Amino acid sequence: MAAGSTATKQDSEPLVVLEEFLPYRLNVLAGLTSSALAQIYAERFGLSIPAWRVIVTLGQYEHRTARDMAPPGVMHKSTVSRAVAALEKRGLIVRRPNLDDRREELLALTPEGRAIYEAVAPEALAVAESLLSVLTPQERDTLSTLIDKLTGRARVLAPRDVEEGEG
Template structure:
């Protein structure tokens, strides 16, 4: 192995690279649960899950709570509407704004997928003991907070 200066980026040791690759790998592997049997994309699933959790969200803010860009959200919202899983209501006070919520069909599809997603997650984290799991959650929280602080600087 060759020597590297301390100012060189070695991608396999670079935390942002490792984390984004792990997140992508996990997301793609988990997506088989809802892609294959329910024809739901990753962006659609994120929106379904958030709306199941929050009941009703402002369409403008859905990107920030799902960590997706505006165009990806827009396409996913349209697909969910076309499938009859999503209800879009105009804001009475602001005609440009609207709120999203799940239809009964949307809630039903979410309730079919959620237990499978939780089982998949349980299998994923089964390699961690309870202490490692707690450490992982603590580390994720710390890094999340640090990124927020650094983003404001």
């Protein structure tokens, strides 16, 4: 290029190469993984991703408040609220008074909700294991450590009230 001329965007290197951009790559991985899992819980049980997260949380902890399931940057409280309402309407979860805090209700799986959790959880774990099968045990440990570090840093960088799946 001649001295004094300005380069156009077409003549210069791109500022961002999408396929190399970490947030994009993580989003692609999450999307592909969610699609694989959706074949299990969406097609077989008619559950959305947020509804599945609520079921898994209640399957793991027995009961939780809706607020417990909406930590910053994971699931927005309105997303949790919609999932809870849909699951309650289907008879998969119940609300109980929280004796420690009358402003909140405790959510728990019904026997039908527990049966879905117990049917789907092993299949979801098998998908996760299949995904990880391409890694050595050391790579798995390293990946886990790196995900923890990146998640911690992202929590610092992210706005407080972020809807999941954006970015």
